[in-house]
Amino acid sequence: MMILSGDPPKSRVLTLLLVVIILALAATPFLFPGAKALNVAAKICVFAALVASYDLLLGYTGSVSFAHTMFYGIGSYAIAIALYGMGPNWAAVATAIVTGLPLAALLALAIGLFSLRVAAIFFAMITLAVASAFQVLASQLSWLTGGEDGRSFQLPELLRPGTVLISKSLFGFEVNGRIFTYYLVLAISALMILALLRVVNSPFGRVLQAIRENRFRAEALGFRTVFHLTYANCLAALVAASAGILNALWLRYAGPDTSLSFSIMLDILLMVVIGGMGTIYGAIIGATIFILAQNYLQSLMGVASQAAGESGLPLLPGLLHPDRWLLWLGLLFIASVYFFPTGVVGRLRKAGGGKSAGGTH
Amino acid sequence: MTDLAATDPLPKPKRDLAPILLPVALALLMIPLIGSTSSWLTLTAASLAMGMMIFIMASGLTLVFGLMDVLNFGHGAFIAVGAYVATLVLAPFAASIQADSLWMNLAVLGPAALLSMAVSGALGLVVERVLILPVYGQHLKQILMTTGGLIVAEQTLYALWGPQIIPMPLPTSLRGSFILGDVAIAKYRVLAMLIGLAVFIAIQLVLNRTKLGLLIRAGVENREMVEALGYRIRRLFLGVFMTGSALAGLGGVMWALYREQVHASMSDDLTVLIFIVVIIGGLGSIGGCFIGAILVAMVANYGGFLVPKLALVSNILLMVAVLMWRPRGLYAVTSR
Numbered sequence: 001m002m003i004l005s006g007d008p009p010k011s012r013v014l015t016l017l018l019v020v021i022i023l024a025l026a027a028t029p030f031l032f033p034g035a036k037a038l039n040v041a042a043k044i045c046v047f048a049a050l051v052a053s054y055d056l057l058l059g060y061t062g063s064v065s066f067a068h069t070m071f072y073g074i075g076s077y078a079i080a081i082a083l084y085g086m087g088p089n090w091a092a093v094a095t096a097i098v099t100g101l102p103l104a105a106l107l108a109l110a111i112g113l114f115s116l117r118v119a120a121i122f123f124a125m126i127t128l129a130v131a132s133a134f135q136v137l138a139s140q141l142s143w144l145t146g147g148e149d150g151r152s153f154q155l156p157e158l159l160r161p162g163t164v165l166i167s168k169s170l171f172g173f174e175v176n177g178r179i180f181t182y183y184l185v186l187a188i189s190a191l192m193i194l195a196l197l198r199v200v201n202s203p204f205g206r207v208l209q210a211i212r213e214n215r216f217r218a219e220a221l222g223f224r225t226v227f228h229l230t231y232a233n234c235l236a237a238l239v240a241a242s243a244g245i246l247n248a249l250w251l252r253y254a255g256p257d258t259s260l261s262f263s264i265m266l267d268i269l270l271m272v273v274i275g276g277m278g279t280i281y282g283a284i285i286g287a288t289i290f291i292l293a294q295n296y297l298q299s300l301m302g303v304a305s306q307a308a309g310e311s312g313l314p315l316l317p318g319l320l321h322p323d324r325w326l327l328w329l330g331l332l333f334i335a336s337v338y339f340f341p342t343g344v345v346g347r348l349r350k351a352g353g354g355k356s357a358g359g360t361h
Numbered sequence: 362m363t364d365l366a367a368t369d370p371l372p373k374p375k376r377d378l379a380p381i382l383l384p385v386a387l388a389l390l391m392i393p394l395i396g397s398t399s400s401w402l403t404l405t406a407a408s409l410a411m412g413m414m415i416f417i418m419a420s421g422l423t424l425v426f427g428l429m430d431v432l433n434f435g436h437g438a439f440i441a442v443g444a445y446v447a448t449l450v451l452a453p454f455a456a457s458i459q460a461d462s463l464w465m466n467l468a469v470l471g472p473a474a475l476l477s478m479a480v481s482g483a484l485g486l487v488v489e490r491v492l493i494l495p496v497y498g499q500h501l502k503q504i505l506m507t508t509g510g511l512i513v514a515e516q517t518l519y520a521l522w523g524p525q526i527i528p529m530p531l532p533t534s535l536r537g538s539f540i541l542g543d544v545a546i547a548k549y550r551v552l553a554m555l556i557g558l559a560v561f562i563a564i565q566l567v568l569n570r571t572k573l574g575l576l577i578r579a580g581v582e583n584r585e586m587v588e589a590l591g592y593r594i595r596r597l598f599l600g601v602f603m604t605g606s607a608l609a610g611l612g613g614v615m616w617a618l619y620r621e622q623v624h625a626s627m628s629d630d631l632t633v634l635i636f637i638v639v640i641i642g643g644l645g646s647i648g649g650c651f652i653g654a655i656l657v658a659m660v661a662n663y664g665g666f667l668v669p670k671l672a673l674v675s676n677i678l679l680m681v682a683v684l685m686w687r688p689r690g691l692y693a694v695t696s697r
Contacts, residue, residue, distance in 0.1 A: 334509035
């Protein structure tokens with residue numbers, strides 16, 4: 001229980017689900033051959049960590065931030081620019097880490113001090129404004145960021161697919177740089193999620209929950225709420241930037257579409273809500289469900305759209321077109337906020353008769 | 362505290378003039394920086410016109426927040442819907458739009474704008490009932506629900522009209538500029554300024570001179586008290602929400618004509634802009650929203666002229682500066 005910080009899943013089905021997901025992720029390179037499966041698995045790892053860090057904000061402090069992709073983007077761009085500019089070596093990776101992470105934390109500090117000081121409602125609006133300005137900035141400063149095209153770069157020798165670490169003759173599987181990178185992503189994501197679990201179960205995390213339930217009362221008890229909220233904002237930004245670094249390392253690319261766009265922000269929101277706010281475990285469940293659906297259901301939509309088009313139905317082909325994926329996502333989002341505010345994790349915990357999940361008002 | 366006799370007039374509320382002077386001072390400050398008076402005048406007129414349009418779009422948002430503590434993240438959807446609905450009217454009557462007669466142009470534009478307002482207002486009714494009523498009083502869920510609503514609305518527009526940009530040409534008689542000496546002021550901007558000013562005055566009159574306005578202002582200040590006095594504030598709120606949505610639709614039509622194109626993504630860009638305006642002005646304050654809109658437009662126009670590179674972040678800088686000065690916005694109306 002130490003590793004879970006005394007906050008176990010508290011539901012047999014949920015535990016089973018988590019174990020299956022984690023085992024599947026760990027065994028993906030050997031179980032499911034092919035690049036797509038590995039890409040999906042890596043994306044699940046990165047987003048599980050990213051969503052967990054967002055859960056720290058949304059689920060535990062109750063503040064809605066729209067700037068989370070900005071921090072994610074800062075991480076992505078930091079490593080992309082460093083590896084692009086300094087060449088594929090570890091010094092560049094280190095540079096990216098020591099510049100990207102502090103930058104994200106400082107920006108989070110500035111936003112937090114500025115907007116969390118007054119009314120919590122300002123926070124959502126100001127983060128949205130800052131994030132959109134950052135997005136414009138990233139696409140305009142093309143000498144640095146590559147503009148709309150983004151930056152592709154080469155990885156250090158060790159992480160390249162061509163590097164064979166353990167040859168096939170040893171275990172019957174070839175472990176190359178790509179698979180090593182995957183495990184790096186998996187391990188760091190897992191560590192970050194465990195660290196977040198530690199944070200939310202610390203006295204600090206309890207104060208955050210108290211602020212979520214009643215900020216005024218928390219303040220009256222003598223907690224400096226602005227300090228706590230800003231601190232949580234910085235922590236979330238650090239994890240998000242780290243997730244951004246992992247994502248860019250995996251994709252060998254950073255661009256507006258993969259790391260900054262507003263639709264990623266929506267994906268994160270949806271994953272948190274589907275998984276269950278204020279549970280951290282919800283992040284893993286939400287990210288898994290969502291990304292699997294995104295990768296395998298979207299193609300189904302294309303088939304359905306074509307079928308509707310051929311049978312001459314009006315309007316349906318347009319509504320079912322894979323590009324309209326977001327439409328259904330939005331409907332799903334509204335429905336889940338309305339009908340399942342506690343998400344999958346909350347439902348499972350309730351069904352298991354365990355302590356009811358937090359995270360709702 | 363001095364004693365007041367019953368016959369004495371009520372003490373006048375203190376007038377806070379500093380925010381009003383802000384855009385004036387900013388405009389005057391720019392004269393030497395820009396150098397030429399004619400370009401200054403053109404830029405100032407452009408800022409005022411743009412500011413009025415932003416004000417029309419933002420006014421509903423700020424009132425809804427002030428009155429019911431509801432932050433509608435989907436407000437931008439009404440703007441886009443308004444613009445798209447206008448194309449429905451303007452496209453079949455393209456001939457009258459191209460005709461070189463002000464009256465013929467207005468005879469099409471007017472109904473188009475009215476239809477947009479009606480559709481946006483009706484959509485406001487649906488949104489209020491379906492998305493906002495169930496999560497009333499819960500900020501977190503409100504933000505999430507209305508964000509979801511924005512996505513659905515935007516994607517539905519894409520599905521109905523397709524993802525391409527729809528051109529929306531200005532009527533012939535509104536093209537070109539009035540030339541006064543060496544100052545050129547686009548005709549459409551004058552019209553936008555007039556409409557904006559009319560809307561502002563109408564809102565101010567309703568708020569300050571009618572019983573309805575009195576109730577709305579009282580509701581902004583203390584909702585429970587108005588309810589306790591027996592007024593159905595929910596119905597009042599629905600009315601304000603629909604009016605705000607209709608105004609957003611009108612703003613959308615005007616903005617689309619200003620840009621001469623319609624695209625569903627306009628709601629995203631404008632949402633950010635009107636949020637900044639509403640924050641600067643102070644949530645719930647119409648006057649603050651008006652000044653905020655003009656300030657944002659001025660910074661965009663002057664900034665774009667003087668330091669084009671800065672234009673990207675100028676709005677954020679403006680917001681930071683204003684919030685440093687007054688952390689609750691120019692006019693802090695609500696106690697929240």
